[in-house]
Amino acid sequence: MDLELSKQEIGKRLIRLRNSKGLSQDDLAKSINISRPSLTQIELGNRNVSLNELQKLARTLSFSLNEFMAKDFELNQNLGTPEEKLPLIEERISVPTLNIDKFKNVLLYILEHCAGKPNVGETVLYKLLYFSDFNYYELYEEHLTGAKYKKLPYGPVPQKLDSIINQMIDDNQLQRIKTEYKGFAQKRYIPLQKADLTELKASEKDVIDKVIEQMSDWSAKAISDYSHKDLPWEVTEDGKDISYNLAFYREMPYTVRVYDEDFDD
Structure with a gap:
């Protein structure tokens, strides 16, 4: 052997x-x-x-x-x-497909609840989107928005976000403002219309609500530090796409599933 x-x-x-x-x-x-x-x-x-x-x-x-x-x-x-x-046995591969309308409505929904908070600039907003997407996938094994997230030095960032936000600004769905928070310049977004709740399932709203409740009052540094210890971000190479399947390997306090832990090692 x-x-x-x-x-x-x-x-x-x-x-x-x-x-x-x-x-x-x-x-x-x-x-x-x-x-x-x-x-x-x-x-x-x-x-x-x-x-x-x-x-x-x-x-x-x-x-x-x-x-x-x-x-x-x-x-x-x-x-x-x-x-x-024998069929080819491989790990399940998740290839997300961006649902732009769903992404816009999730973004508007988060901003409806958080835009008035002075700490919610781009950094916090990116993380709220990331945890909404990955928590939903871990729970239901389905994509929420289908956004792809890349591992960048300041944490996970949804791809194509800038172009989507610019489109929403052109369509008068969002307004971008520049403010200062605790001595640091930041970009913030104000929703100019409400999310279409018919586009969001009850399970999706529930996951987003829990993310908002847990993290929307955190500072940019606090939520960035927290995201850096989330296993999907932690084990991904710099600059690479973060695999949604890594959400299944999370442990407390990041996992959102409840597992039976009555067994000893």
């Missing part, structure tokens, strides 16, 4: 095996009697997996430890299934 595999490679192999069995992280964690966050860390390659845990995983996922730990491990061979009959 080759024990020189990296934690990252072990995690990738477990993800593929779990997906091939159609198991969620929660299902697999329960079956081997560890917490879901612990399994998440194993799959991400951030946590060592013990021999006892590997044995439990082998029983649950029906693999041979010797084959699993070999450098030339092949999923097709492991499952005993002819290659031509």
